[in-house]
Amino acid sequence: MSRKPIRRKTRQRAVVLEELRAVCSHPTARELYDRVRNRLPTISLGTVYRNLEQLCESGEACRLAEGGQARFDADTHPHSHVRCVRCGCVADLPDKTPKLHPGELDETAGFEIIGYRLEYLGVCPVCRKAEPA
Amino acid sequence: MSRKPIRRKTRQRAVVLEELRAVCSHPTARELYDRVRNRLPTISLGTVYRNLEQLCESGEACRLAEGGQARFDADTHPHSHVRCVRCGCVADLPDKTPKLHPGELDETAGFEIIGYRLEYLGVCPVCRKAEPA
DNA sequence: GGTATAATAATAGTGATTCGCGTTACTGGT
DNA sequence: ACCAGTAACGCGAATCACTATTATTATACC
Incomplete structure (x- = not known):
């Protein structure tokens, strides 16, 4: 019996996506983390990683995963x-x-x-x- | 006056290159390190990294650097x-x-x-x- | 409002790679 | 062959990107 987890709507994920869309520089997770903290000063880096992961799964973003450091793009x-x-x-x-x-x-x-x-x-x-x- | 550093010939680098050429599996640095240690038991992982770097610079190998873990190839x-x-x-x-x-x-x-x-x-x-x- | 639980913040942990440093050993000149 | 200069070495510590853990918070649904 595997129950499928529902995806809750959180302010953190919304802000991560908004900020990712607001830049055209394909930021790394850390760069995005620095931007997002201007709006959500208590967000943690782990949350940014987790939400970027979810956004990639849902197709709202994609990762350019090369060279040790992942970069993300909201333009799909x-x-x-x-x-x-x-x-x-x-x-x-x-x-x-x-x-x-x-x-x-x-x-x-x-x-x-x-x-x-x-x-x-x-x-x-x-x-x-x-x-x- | 920047003097160009000359590249010395060392046994460690020779063995690293030989072992890299001996496999067709595009090993990671650690996999290669394990192989090389059979012949040079005291070699250090840092030396493997340093020499792979040099071999890539000199064109004798190339790195397939994507996705978190670098892999190397002696087939140029x-x-x-x-x-x-x-x-x-x-x-x-x-x-x-x-x-x-x-x-x-x-x-x-x-x-x-x-x-x-x-x-x-x-x-x-x-x-x-x-x-x- | 109340409850179940997904998601969070904080932090410790992991694995790959690099750096610092004292030591070793090529290399080019005497 | 000896020697000085300095790449390169071995080793341990540090860094970097990312993941896992855990107690707490807040969202979805009644």
Whole structure:
């Protein structure tokens, strides 16, 4: 008998989502935590993580999970990302990249392919100015 | 006067690279550490990390740095990877994916694009057998 | 309003990676 | 071969991102 847990509406999750939507910088959990604390000074970091997790499950946000530190995005429309290889920041790109069709792979090493993850790598304007190298 | 540091040849780094080349499983730093210790029982985990870092810098290896735990690959030929979304293991795929040309992007948000990172997501044979779900 | 329990705040814990530091051992010059 | 200079080492502690625990709070439903 597994009863399904109902999802309660909490002020904390609402604020987390609002603040995530208010920025276009794909913040990390900690960055978002700092923003949210301006409005809910007693919220804990664990709560931010838990609610980001729930928002991803419900499709209201998605995680860009690479490189040790997860970043989150409230824009669930299809688009690409560039990641700065120096500072790790992420920006949006219009979704002009060719669509890949994993189903066409004939050698899958026994894997069941369910999708792919693509991101561009580059150097952001700030880092370019700091050290054009 | 910044003198460039010369790279010394050490037994530890040689063994790390040999062992990395000896496996096809894209090991994590810790997995490689366990292998290397069979030959160099006193090597430290920090040394493995330090040398993997150097090998990546010199192009003799590359890191598949996503999802919390870095994995390393001594095969620097162009090829793709599949990552199991359940257990995190990685396998090689022949490089049949369409080449992307970042230079053709016209909106780069001010970034200097230097490449892209693509990996497929799937479920590995072991995990499929464990829970076909 | 009252009750069951999902969600919270606070905090301790975990696992991966990095850092600091005293020691070791390559390397290039004598 | 010896020596000075300094990468690189081994080790333990520190950091960082994230998860688990637990007592408390507050939401959904009656």
